[in-house]
Amino acid sequence: MTFDAKAFIAEQTEAIHKQVPGKAIIACSGGVDSTTAAVLASRALGDRLLAVYVDTGLMRKDETEDVARTLKDLKVNHRILRAADEFFAALRGIVDPEKKRVIIGNKFVELFEREAKAFGADHLVQGTIAPDWIESGGQLRDRIKTHHNVAGLPPNMKLKLVEPLRDLYKDEVRAVARALGVRVAERQPFPGPGLAVRIVGEVTPEKAALVRDASAIVEEEIEAAAKAKRVPLPWQYFAVLLPIQTVGVHGDLRVYGQTIAVRAVDSIDGMSAVYSKIPHEVLDRISTRITNEVPGINRVVFDVSNKPPATIEWE
Numbered sequence: 001m002t003f004d005a006k007a008f009i010a011e012q013t014e015a016i017h018k019q020v021p022g023k024a025i026i027a028c029s030g031g032v033d034s035t036t037a038a039v040l041a042s043r044a045l046g047d048r049l050l051a052v053y054v055d056t057g058l059m060r061k062d063e064t065e066d067v068a069r070t071l072k073d074l075k076v077n078h079r080i081l082r083a084a085d086e087f088f089a090a091l092r093g094i095v096d097p098e099k100k101r102v103i104i105g106n107k108f109v110e111l112f113e114r115e116a117k118a119f120g121a122d123h124l125v126q127g128t129i130a131p132d133w134i135e136s137g138g139q140l141r142d143r144i145k146t147h148h149n150v151a152g153l154p155p156n157m158k159l160k161l162v163e164p165l166r167d168l169y170k171d172e173v174r175a176v177a178r179a180l181g182v183r184v185a186e187r188q189p190f191p192g193p194g195l196a197v198r199i200v201g202e203v204t205p206e207k208a209a210l211v212r213d214a215s216a217i218v219e220e221e222i223e224a225a226a227k228a229k230r231v232p233l234p235w236q237y238f239a240v241l242l243p244i245q246t247v248g249v250h251g252d253l254r255v256y257g258q259t260i261a262v263r264a265v266d267s268i269d270g271m272s273a274v275y276s277k278i279p280h281e282v283l284d285r286i287s288t289r290i291t292n293e294v295p296g297i298n299r300v301v302f303d304v305s306n307k308p309p310a311t312i313e314w315e
């Protein structure tokens with residue numbers, strides 16, 4: 001039987017309406033799943049739903065503005081929490097990737113709980129979809145890294161869970177999104193801790209700005225090459241800022257600059273991956289642009305490792 005998005009929306013709107021007599025809150029990451037869940041719940045609850053988006057300062061270029069615009073256009077009652085200073089302060093001096101994840105996860109929950117309380121919510125809407133829980137016999141997937149994800153807020157928040165997309169697969173979620181008029185820029189997967197795990201070593205606002213700008217160039221160039229059919233669009237493609245400085249030249253001067261690693265991988269589900277065979281002329285453009293446009297970067301390297309043994313992210 002083919003999936004009927006319109007019937008699903010009608011059914012779920014009614015179900016959410018019945019399930020939530022009071023107020024509900026949702027953490028919106030700007031991705032397809034949480035945005036679709038937010039719009040669906042908003043159809044059922046109107047202003048009794050609050051969608052919260054946390055700007056951690058570790059988001060991709062233009063991401064916060066895009067999410068704010070989408071939620072506004074779709075008339076979802078929402079709040080954009082600008083919390084970059086808090087996240088950077090909490091991350092000061094931390095180099096261990098797992099500690100970064102825990103700090104970011106905890107901070108996120110703290111801010112979100114505060115909002116839920118202030119709003120008076122007693123229900124939590126989540127954009128969980130079938131692949132998030134179905135593998136490993138219904139357990140959440142086993143992972144090498146403790147993945148913090150906004151879809152994975154702890155259930156001890158004392159809020160009753162509402163998961164309208166729980167039985168859907170990604171293509172069905174996309175069909176629902178289209179039927180609801182959700183036009184999320186379908187960006188590649190992005191980890192919950194954001195750019196923090198793409199800065200090897202201590203996270204600072206300055207480093208976040210560098211890796212954000214370098215990543216935007218990687219995205220632009222690879223997407224342009226994919227559009228021109230010079231390379232299949234990889235599963236993920238981004239920049240990583242390394243904690244080493246190397247010697248370079250700037251005019252007549254010897255300078256000590258920073259290094260960006262370009263990572264691009266092909267994968268089906270992120271569980272295993274091979275590095276993308278990006279043509280040299282595309283790498284050349286990426287390298288030239290990064291060293292010209294991102295101050296302080298004088299060296300760009302391309303990561304040719306597969307997963308396993310490497311992972312997709314560097315941390």
Ligand code: XMP
Binds near residue numbers: 148149189190
């Ligand atoms: P790795 O680096 O483990 O990544 O090969 C596999 C996939 O998971 C993403 N990833 C994360 N996603 N929180 C997330 O929500 C995380 O902490 C995290 N770490 C990695 C990664 O981008 C890739 O898609």
